[in-house]
Amino acid sequence: MAVLPFDHPPAARRGAIPAYLVSGFLGSGKTTLIRHLLEQPGMADTALVINEFGEVGLDQMLVQSAVENVLLMENGCVCCSIRGDLTDTIGDLFAKVATGRMPAFSRIVIETTGLADPAPIVQELTTTRGLVERIRLEKVIVTVDAVLGARQLGDTPEVAAQVAQADLLLVTKCDLVDDNAVSALVVQLQTLNPAAEIVRSSGAGFDVGDLLAPAAAPLARLPAMRCEGGELCAHAPGEPCPEHGLVVSAPASVRHHGIESWSTRHDAPLRWEDVRDWLDLLYSLRPAHLLRMKAILHLAERQAPVVIHGVGHLVDPPATLDRWPQGRPRSEIVVITRGLDPRLVGRSFEALALRGARAPARTASPFAGRDRAVPGIPLHS
Numbered sequence: 384m385a386v387l388p389f390d391h392p393p394a395a396r397r398g399a400i401p402a403y404l405v406s407g408f409l410g411s412g413k414t415t416l417i418r419h420l421l422e423q424p425g426m427a428d429t430a431l432v433i434n435e436f437g438e439v440g441l442d443q444m445l446v447q448s449a450v451e452n453v454l455l456m457e458n459g460c461v462c463c464s465i466r467g468d469l470t471d472t473i474g475d476l477f478a479k480v481a482t483g484r485m486p487a488f489s490r491i492v493i494e495t496t497g498l499a500d501p502a503p504i505v506q507e508l509t510t511t512r513g514l515v516e517r518i519r520l521e522k523v524i525v526t527v528d529a530v531l532g533a534r535q536l537g538d539t540p541e542v543a544a545q546v547a548q549a550d551l552l553l554v555t556k557c558d559l560v561d562d563n564a565v566s567a568l569v570v571q572l573q574t575l576n577p578a579a580e581i582v583r584s585s586g587a588g589f590d591v592g593d594l595l596a597p598a599a600a601p602l603a604r605l606p607a608m609r610c611e612g613g614e615l616c617a618h619a620p621g622e623p624c625p626e627h628g629l630v631v632s633a634p635a636s637v638r639h640h641g642i643e644s645w646s647t648r649h650d651a652p653l654r655w656e657d658v659r660d661w662l663d664l665l666y667s668l669r670p671a672h673l674l675r676m677k678a679i680l681h682l683a684e685r686q687a688p689v690v691i692h693g694v695g696h697l698v699d700p701p702a703t704l705d706r707w708p709q710g711r712p713r714s715e716i717v718v719i720t721r722g723l724d725p726r727l728v729g730r731s732f733e734a735l736a737l738r739g740a741r742a743p744a745r746t747a748s749p750f751a752g753r754d755r756a757v758p759g760i761p762l763h764s
């Protein structure tokens with residue numbers, strides 16, 4: 384059984400601070416979990432490293448925490464395209480503390496992109512000289528979306544790879560599906576990773592309890608495997624699979640094939656009806672190609688920032704933030720696509736969302752009316 388190494392010297396581990404790797408597919412609830420964790424008493428001395436796919440990173444703003452030690456790694460996935468940067472970023476955190484530019488911290492939380500395969504990150508964190516003396520990987524927490532997770536396990540190799548690496552699987556959004564569906568998903572997760580602890584959560588107010596307690600079992604992480612019948616499977620290559628009666632095959636490949644991102648920033652206010660028409664078009668024409676949409680909007684109709692999340696083909700109703708994360712009004716939007724040229728997203732944005740950017744605002748409200756074509760987006764009636 385190929386166990387990823389935890390081979391740094393015990394002496395070094397004793398002096399090292401705990402690190403928690405938070406992974407999970409796009410929109411599965413990583414930032415929501417981290418925000419909630421950091422709100423807990425005693426968590427202020429936490430350093431947070433956020434890795435985001437796409438040029439505009441919004442998670443740092445959406446975490447909205449009191450934690451001061453936050454570093455963002457944008458525009459690449461730390462498991463592949465910017466491998467090695469994590470070591471530098473963590474080194475940077477320690478250097479900033481040493482020179483008084485950041486307050487001291489006693490734990491690190493690392494949020495991967497939603498596409499990351501945690502395996503190479505775990506390997507980097509547990510074997511890199513200079514890191515293992517300072518940090519000790521305590522737990523890999525993987526969020527799984529209760530609404531979309533079952534389907535994603537079948538058709539999205541990234542999700543299976545993440546689940547296979549988890550010490551703790553947090554099934555999020557249990558408030559949105561019935562208990563039977565959650566139980567069926569839990570069975571799938573247990574098949575793929577029998578060693579992981581599984582916790583269910585319903586919204587941000589869940590009990591974080593022992594989420595950060597050290598993992599109960601010694602970590603024995605395997606890549607996600609499939610048997611010859613295509614079923615997800617927890618057995619090593621070459622072993623017979625008792626459940627499926629077949630010899631398991633090579634791991635699913637996680638290469639982020641065809642995944643691209645488009646992002647934009649705008650200081651001038653946008654009109655809600657224009658943004659709504661753009662989203663409506665996007666989600667009507669290409670729902671299957673949209674993996675994730677995150678937007679902090681500066682709207683002509685509202686003084687407060689308006690946040691919209693799209694996860695898969697589902698779009699949440701808009702919500703407001705108390706203050707502008709950057710200190711001034713500005714729209715920031717990220718769309719992550721699979722099999723869809725992001726330039727098309729940009730062109731449609733320019734044609735629809737920007738069409739009235741300089742025209743006087745009307746009175747449409749993102750909070751009025753009911754959704755028609757786009758689930759969760761209230762359209763102005």
Ligand SMILES: Nc1nc2c(ncn2[C@@H]2O[C@H](COP(=O)(O)OP(=O)(O)OP(=O)(O)O)[C@@H](O)[C@H]2O)c(=O)[nH]1
Pocket residue numbers: 407408409410411412413414415416442496497526555556557558559584585586587675677692694699
């Ligand atoms: N109803 C419900 N919504 C949730 C829950 N957890 C997260 N969400 C919503 O799901 C959307 C995505 O959540 P995020 O925490 O941003 O997900 P993420 O995994 O950080 O997303 P990426 O960083 O883009 O990969 C947001 O609209 C959240 O409010 C939950 O337990 N219940």
